[in-house]
Amino acid sequence: MSEHGPDGATRDAEQATPDLRAPGRRPGGTLAFVESPVQLLNVLEWAHADAQRAGMGTRGDLTVVVLSPRDPMSRGQLRRVAELARDEGHAVRWEEARGGAGAPLKTVGALAPDLRRAARIVIGDPFSRYVQLLLTITRARDLVVVDDGTATMEFIAQLAGGERLVRWHRRGGRPGPRDLVFAPFARAAVRRLTPGPSSSVEVFSSMPVDEIPEGVRLTPNTFAWTRARFGPPRLTRGADLVGTSLVETGVVDPDRYLTAVTELARAHNATRYFAHRRESAEKLHELASATGLEIVRPDLPLELIARRGPIGRTILSFPSTVVHTLPLALAGTEVEVAVCDIDPAWLTDHASPRAEGFLSGVTGSARGVRRLSSTGKG
Template identity: 65%
Template sequence: MTGRLAFVESPVQLLNVLEWAHAQVTGAPGTPVAPGPSGAAPHGLAAVPGPRTPSRTAAGRPGPERSGGPGRTAAGSPAAGGLTVVVLSPTDPMSRGQLRRMAQLAREEGFTVRWQEARGGRGSLPRTLRDLAPLLRAAERIIVGDPFSRYVQLLLTLFGPKHLTVVDDGTATMEFAAQLARGERLVRWHRRGGLGPRELVLAPVSALARRRLAPGRRRTVEIFTSLPVDPPEGTTVTPHTFAWTRARFGPPRLTRGADLVGTSLVETGVVDPDRYVRAVADLARAHGATRYFAHRRESTDKLHRIAVETGLEIVRPDLPLELIARRGPIGRTVVSFPSTVVHTLPLALVDTGVKVAVCEIAPEWLRENVSARAQGFLSGVAGTAAHEVDRLTACAGPSVERLEFG
């Protein structure tokens, strides 16, 4: 397999590129499948490898254990061959740190990883385009993690691929598929209002990129996702079940307490910070939580406030949470607000007996200028997760549902 080029801008995107490459080799569950009756991707799981001795390295550090099962993505393996991963490096330190750790993991698995300082100040954009032009021209398939990225959209307008794959970048995949199916312009779900000056300037680029992100007579489009999506006709949906993660790490050691998963909804302007901190304190008391796994975009000031007011230990993961949880130690219950992890953790931890709880966002927590579209999207994230589990039982608190799997 040659001529495959992936563009990633976050640690989760890089993890999901590794998962996609693993699925191409193993064929299960990575074989492309047609969408279900509603367009949603099926969520069947591949066979899970038997238990192995967990690594004893610190949480968040990938241990030396590797399974010897089929499809192993070691150096020179079919999964790694012919795929170059280009990291369009972000500017914030937490994202850069996690990306460097994921890049190290990818290189250990035999992948070619190219670190591109795409946002390094004046002249970085033309320099990046000049550096990447030969790779783009030679690529038969382009894999992208964030179709909303202006950088990715610009690259797609200059070099239209014959085959395009979109891997998960959180719950934004759901909104991307829906907007593409409706023929709408691509706008992140938490954005408010109309087009600003920057959006007006880039509108022609975004419009052309949207057309190149859609399937056509000369282009195939695949969505590799662990989320329920309803894509446009002609799109191939491939189920993402974290088979690589489960084959490489864990099962984790479980602690007696619970862990909370943080969200950047305050930082994106959706949730009131005071309401959020009170909700975290209430959840910690209700579930006996001791640790708070911070999102990489959460501010230092907010995390300091949470630590002082709740007594929770703040953990800044240096890898995506799915890997952290799979390696352990992890709480027997993991509590999260509506986010990607209520879809992905059940897949990564399917053989562990861990319980995941999702706390819906109450309307009174939202800031005054939050759109009805954003409210509906958050409700949909939690609601679709609840329908994907085997059992749904009542949980402490008026707006909390517990998702049990094992």
Template identity: 65%
Template sequence: MTGRLAFVESPVQLLNVLEWAHATALHDTPRPLHAVPPQPARRDPAPGPGTAGLTVVVLSPTDPMSRGQLRRMAQLAREEGITVKWQDARQGKGAVARTLRELAGPLRTAERVIVGDPFSRYVQLLLTLFGPRRVTVVDDGTATMEFAAQLARGERLVRWHRRGSRGPRELVLAPVTSLARRKLAPGRRRTVEIFTSLPVEPPPGTTVLVNDFSWTRSRFGPPRLTRGADLVGTSLVETGVVDPDEYLRAVTALARTHGATRYFAHRRESTEKLHRIAVETGLEVVRPDLPLELIARRGPIGRTVVSFPSTVVHTLPLALAGTGVKVAVCEIAPEWLRANASPRAQGFLAGVAGTATRTERLEFG
């Protein structure tokens, strides 16, 4: 494996690598954030020039939902002419050492490395093996906003929902994180590109290429629209940010207000929570087999899609451009937060909602 090497750990990361390959084949320079040209559907895709020499390494997670979606995304990538290597990087004794040994050579010879999650300990460990001359960071949800901000401020890489404690594990991994941060930063011998659909301020020395979901729009749809509304779930309960009872009350109220009939579950939402939502709200809980951007573009989809602050309030308006679907965002009220939630949570979530310029804002209460 040589040329361009991508590391992904989630279905959305793989989708955004596909979008990056498509965008780099079509455009030599970044486009302004507001440029979202409509494109006709292309139902019989053929491998394009952007996929030549691109290899995607799937550092497979352990949860079944993520693995299932990744398998389906990997097949779509292969149909586009991309080489996909499935790496069971977390299963079995010695998996980490075996993965590092197998990927050291390809990483050393890659002319460009595409990273799906710069906060991933696995990716950070891989980057300590070799410092690529060209780095591209593609979206892994709203984490891209925090990555860009931390890179600009010269801070260590910490996910926004973490409280920032320096426990024994963090202290052991601190040298890896510090070295990886340097290898993700632009320098005299390294260029760094951020490929994103989110509003980010480019850190000094980096370039931003806009992801307008042109591959998704050319590959799928336009969708058939239903009369009702759809709700989009979030894993804020599972990450310890939002109280589960408050979340259920909010979902119930939103479903009643907007006449929603379906609830699209996040792949990390627990079975117990989803069962409670189905029983207490009457919503049909849907576990998508692909990222929501693709599911929505294929359809059917509601004429209104309601979401809490998350990546989809930025990505769905792009993927559904020209379809007439309205995307609305419901902000997280301070009283919904758990007592031990990160002090940064409220501000970060408010920023995610507030910068979603193509959505309708909902006031809850």
């Protein structure tokens, strides 16, 4: 399995970086909370779009707070995107939010003063218990939700329906003990994310949205910053395949997934497999052995990897965020994005009752892509 980025440079997920901790900007500024590389990328896209609307070159009051996850690949990508954020003039504050039993309390205590002073809060994951807790502290009247992938579609639908916030692949099960403990914070988060006479809510998204909650302002994410900052990419002759964590989340059967990847790679002469940051090493080793694909662990979100290049003329994916974002990031290039349907027979017995419909909706609503059947053929 290759631990190299597509440009051939060795990537160390835990490489040393400059000190990313920084105090909040002036009182009344903007605080953004992110827990994944994709969320941080979309905060940069939002900041670029917001500055363009205001006629500014860049925002001068944005502090990004990274609530660092545990897994090394996410941490490594976050550090790389954090460097890009600093290059854009934004302050970045790195919090080891999950670094032990006392870390959450310490993190919340350290952030509370800035939370109370901030005029605007930007969040990447409204389903996060951490974020829901932080929303009970802030007095900010303006809230912005940036994309966290396809979960944004579910968030908007649940907010419009006045439902409790539950990730799509967990729906249908009974609330656990932790869900019950955090239920008051979840309810409070829904109230804070509902616009009122003295508060505004903006959703900055590249995802298709059927129903906008009353009072919520939807701003399209066109990946203008990514296109301006990188590329256009050099294109290779072969196809590249994008991995998914549907096996890791218990939605798709591992053996079915292995078979699907093998058939898809063979049908389209794919040579590389860009692993999702949550895919297990064991699964990836098995994929490499069975398919002969070069497994690539990207050091940046795929939208940036693809825009920088080199990238295949065809990008193959299962239903996921990238079938919506890659056509935008690669606009103006000759790259074709193709999405392969998930056969209902691939789903596990533990998959949420909503899984089939949700995944079909992700595929069917994608714009500017070629749709493939579950056999991998168009």
